[in-house]
Amino acid sequence: MTVPKGKVIPTPYGDMNALVLEQLRESYDTGDVLEMIEQLDTIRVRLEGVNGIRDDLIALHAMSHTVINGARLAVPPQETALWEAAEELVSEFSDFSRLFSDFSRLFSEFSERLRPLSELMPLDNND
Known part of the structure; x- marks a missing residue:
């Protein structure tokens, strides 16, 4: 199917440039969007x-507020020492x-x- 430049096609998600939509239907992998989500979720x-x-x-x-400022225990003592917890975060950051x-x-x-x-945006028919 050959679609003239500037033709607009209605979809449930707005009007689209029909030519670009035809091209994307042949070549675009929508799974790319899911892959991006997985990368961000990690x-x-x-x-x-x-x-x-x-x-x-x-x-x-x-922990540091208790040790440095003498505040009451706000979290129970852990197996991990304050400096170890800090070192883990330093490494992670x-x-x-x-x-x-x-x-x-x-x-x-x-x-x-x-x-x-984004190129699915309909072209102005005056183009």
């Missing part, structure tokens, strides 16, 4: 939720530092993988 899981970095930092604050420098490349790649979908 990072998100560690940053959020129970036993995420946020929780580790809260526990570290409570160092790893993240390297990873986040790679985020520029990763997000650039994400952008390029999504760009074909």
Whole structure:
């Protein structure tokens, strides 16, 4: 099927450039979007939720607040010493530092993988 340039086709998700839609139907792998989600979830899981970095930092604050400021125990003593907990986070943040420098490349790649979908915007019929 040959679609003239500028033709618009209605879809449940808005009007689309019919020519671009035809091309994407032949070549675009929507699984790429799921792959991006998986990559982001790997990072998100560690940053959020129970036993995420946020929780580790809260526990570290409570331990250091007790040891350094003489505050009451806010978290029960753990098998891991304060300095060990800090060292684990230092190491993890160092790893993240390297990873986040790679985020520029990763997000650039994400952008390029999504760009074909943004090109579905209908062209002005005056083009």
